Amino acid sequence: MPRDPKYDILFEPIQLGPKTLKNRFYQVPHCIGAGSEKPGMQAYHRGMKAEGGWGACCTEYCSIHPESDDTSRVSARIWDEGDVRNLAAMCDRLHQFGALAGIELWYGGPHAPCMETRATPRGPSQIASDFELNIFPRYMDQDDIDTVQQMYVDAAIRAREAGFDIIYVYGAHAYLPFQFLSPFYNRRTDKYGGSFENRARFWRESLEKVREAVGDDCAIASRFAVDHLLGPISIQVGEDGARFVEYCDDLVDLWDFTVGDIAEWGQNAGPSRFFEENHEKPYTGQIKAGNHTNKPVVGVGRITNPDTMVAIISSGQFDIIGAARPSISDPFLPQKIDEGRLDDIRECIGCNQCISRWEIGGPPMVCTQNATAGEEYRRGWHPEKFHPAANREKSVLVVGAGPAGMECAMVLGKREMSAVHLVDASKEIGGCVNWISQLGHSDGKDNLFRGSARGLGEWKRIVNYRQIQLDKLSNVEVHPGSRLSAAEVLEYGAEIVIIATGCHFATDGMNAATHTPIEGADTSLDWQLTPDEVVGETKRVGQRVLVLENEGYFMGASVAQKLAGEGHAVTLVTQAAEIAHYMDYTLEAPMLHRDLERLGVGIHTYTMLEKIEPGVCHGYDVWNPAHKEQFEVDTVVLCTARISDDALYRELKADKGRLEAEGIEGLYVIGDASAPRMIVDSIFDGHRLAREIDSPHPEMPLPFIRERRLWGDSTNEDFRAQLLNTVDVV
């Protein structure tokens, strides 16, 4: 199909200094857990986006020196020739697909704890990091400043050698250059502190020196948080923000704008729960609007919709559409727009699972919508290519059309299985996503700070995308509204049966902390509910509610938000140090806490319940169980644990003779039905089984490539040989 002419503007090239960016699709720097030490993952993940049409792809933040070490979080590094060699793999692969390669030269100062290198970071003033624990920088005198600036220059030269086209001096997220610029960090009284020009001096000098070293060959970029969101104490777009852009405009070939810092990074990498598409516009949009720059501008805001992209460029908000998460969710977004295949676009849902892995420090990236993110090299998975299954003459029955079932059926369909039937008891497919996506609201009012609870509606895109893809697959039939018994599964006529029947919430208070049910916990009673019952509004909820959450992700807190927003007096109890701990990693925690505080939700941490009675819950302090606390409530909501709905699977599995008699050659269980997990992992589980359905033992995942030091000499082939399956990535 031809491209709709209204999207032509997105495909117009634009000049960045000495380089030409072939279109307006730009993958801004973002973390993936690869760095320079997993060169395969780095090259192939970035390369996939280039293959999909992105005009430029950047590394994550790239350390210029061992003094900038964020371990256990994974940054890239360009310290030596070995790093040059490894990052050149990424540049080569990007160039192969016609994309520019960008590198974000980073010096973290006190935000980088140096737990691997044990070096001492330097900073403009000796103020401990507001992001890390107990990390102080060494105060930089002129020699230190010269030394660090030389680090940028040396790194830029190595970067050019590796093949990078765009070289950043990175100050956004409150890293070193920004720390000089902002009075929040900079209390100096010398020529590098005080007045605006003084505070801008370090950054300006660094840009000058880098430009002088490599500016003829490479485009010089700078990532700048135009507004720190802390008010007059730091950089504000209307004051020093715009002024800085004007001040350094002559030195850059490309501006990359953000807001906020790393301490509350969720203001920039805004989760959909709290931020709508293009949410940075009020800040980053002011620069071009106020004519503060003559240079190309790229900006972000979880921009996923092609029409929004066109509007952003036509209106002059930005020149280039920046994306991190939308490019992870769909590396082929540009190509799909180009080919008029808009309904094939897999839209980012803003869950920030990708970010959570980096925040945890160490694990490779994941993506709820795109199960192949991070698997391009180590498993050879391509998001758009699925080689036909060797056993495709078999037919498959998938029972349960939740995230795991939908994904599995879709990939099996794309792998050309002769017939795939996806059956679900409910009239709508989508499983738990259908009710979970209704959470995330509170009272609809604004919070004092940016980020009001707008709900998890975008998570429904999980279902939307798969529904469209399943409809398109002629070998896949979807049958909602059909609950199959074990007998019906046995008689169905499929050779492969996959059970994806999900899970339910524990009804008796069973939990990971105490490993026992709670006395008096019984959600069959009308005043005790599970979270799905709260959303389904099947039971009356009294005025005073206690929500017990032991899982540590969004469920308990979201229920508390909803009920508090509807006017209930809510108490939220957890045995952990904080509620919804995983939401720290998804960057949703600060806005969540502001919302809960504003709503007056009473939060009790380090607290567990030992007994539930009508009208009162008996709690205790986990550090001192003798210290009791009574909660007088009308309704109790238990988010203590989930339990697989695997009865159907167990029943089928128990009778191997019958399975054989009915011609069922493979019986598998995936997703929550196998073990309750996060949605991102359920989708992965379904995807993996479908990718490996033709391996000798599909229930056991095949080995993936581990990029590790092998003793003695090793080649790329040694690593490739670890994969036993056919790869779809060329």
Next chain:
Amino acid sequence: MSAGDVLVVAETRRGELREVSRELIGAGLAIKAASGGRLVVAVLDHEPGRFVQSLSVDGVDELLLVPTPNEHFEAHVSQRALEELIDAEQAGLVVLAYTIDSLGFGPAVAAARRLGFASDVTSLTWADGPAVTRGAYGDKLVAELEFPGKDCTLVMLRAGTFEPAPEGSQATATRTVELALDGVAETEHLGFEEVADTGVDITKAPFLLSIGRGVEDKDDVPRFEALAERFGATLSVSRPLVDAGWMPSARQVGQSGKTVKPRVYLAFGISGAVQHLAGMRTAETIIAVNTDPEAPIFGVAHYGAVADLFEVADELEQALE
């Protein structure tokens, strides 16, 4: 009667003349003007005389009053009656409405008498014989039909294709036609039921008032709900409002919501993203109100207004009072 003569069959139900009958007469008048023939209107009813006044339209040459033995519409009786009228009147064109009742007998008459036939006709003119267009592939395309070798053609006209003819200044000549209709009925009427509304199904609503991003505030949704009700419409929404949790997904029109084909789709503040258009572009009449003259929805709408939706909503509220 001759080739240019038109026989229109009016519709009644439960003692009332159905509105569409006047549209059929309007069609008949238009054809008569072009063909120079006679226009005769037949009413098949238990007491056809009670409709003489409302069917008296200037330009109608004769009203045929055909009494039927059954109190309510009966398909086989109507079929036999029309067959006999066709035999007797020898009109070149027979015009019925495309309605549930007429669908029950019109095609059978056409089959039995080997007539020219067209159903759900969206334009009807005369060029030495009836010239007809109708939708194809659900109105995505238009088909032009011809009726070679047919002396008489029966068309079933879609409602809204012609303006209703105004009531006449004097009584039209009438003739009572007694036909042998006893014992012809094959069905027995047992009664009527009114069906209660059991929850929203926007795919069944004939008139949708749909709101989108242009309604920027959740607090404004109730006034559009009220406006919809006042207008006799069902409220539907585009995806952003469901994403934001303002409305349940049962109300969502679009590729990932419901596909609707109402008679009227009135869109306020919907720009017309591809995914939304996929869900409503085959609506019979699309009216779009949006402040953006470039909004894609104007490309599929039949009527558009570049206007502030709140101002227009205000005016509609007043107009419907």
Next chain:
Amino acid sequence: MKIVVPVKQVAALDDEFELLDDGSGVDPDFLELDLNEWDAFSLEAALQLREATGDGEVVVVTVGDDDADEALRGCLARGADRALRIWDESLDGADPLAVARVLAAGVERERPDLVLCGVQSSDAVNGATGVALAGYLQMPHVAVVKQLDFDVAQSAATVKRELEGGLVEVLRVRTPALLTIQTGINEPRYANLRAIKQAREKPLEVSSPGELGLDADLVAAAAGSRRRELKHPERGEGAEMIDGSPSEVAARIVEIVRERMSG
């Protein structure tokens, strides 16, 4: 008891489609073929009646080329006992009356107790073939049935006709009769993989009008119309714009709505 269910393989247009150069039709590459949605409901009604009476035969019939075999196999997979497809080239582009005439020949020889048709097809949307068929068969008929209770012993059915505006008429009709069935009357079942495989072995007869005793002239004479041309609807430059003040816009909107919603 025998029930005949005439069905149709309908064509849906792809989002991007092209007309053939001579305007005679849509380029088949852009058509997606499927069993007509209404026919799933009429077939289900037939299958449920067969199950209720404990015995009986459900026969599906279609007028279509060999692409339609897929729809027939789907019906056999859902539970129909036999299928009949009638075709020859002269039926290409046949109108409802011609199709009904040919179907009548196929249906007649079955001597059914009930003929259940869909109210309309989703592509042609004539809503006429079923009642025309009843005309040719000279069979009592009721159109747009949304509920059906069949009394085998009495050879009669009590049905509900769905009228405009939510009104329903309750009728009784003696059988043999032809009913056109409205969507929503039941929940059509789907075929599991076993049934799909087994359907391959069920009888699917292919015949032609000639073989059924219809001569070509008869069929041609039965046709009610011929399509002269297929074209894109006149859109002009998009929407007809309503100018003026908000109150003028509102007034025009009310006018348009009233016009369109009447009848």
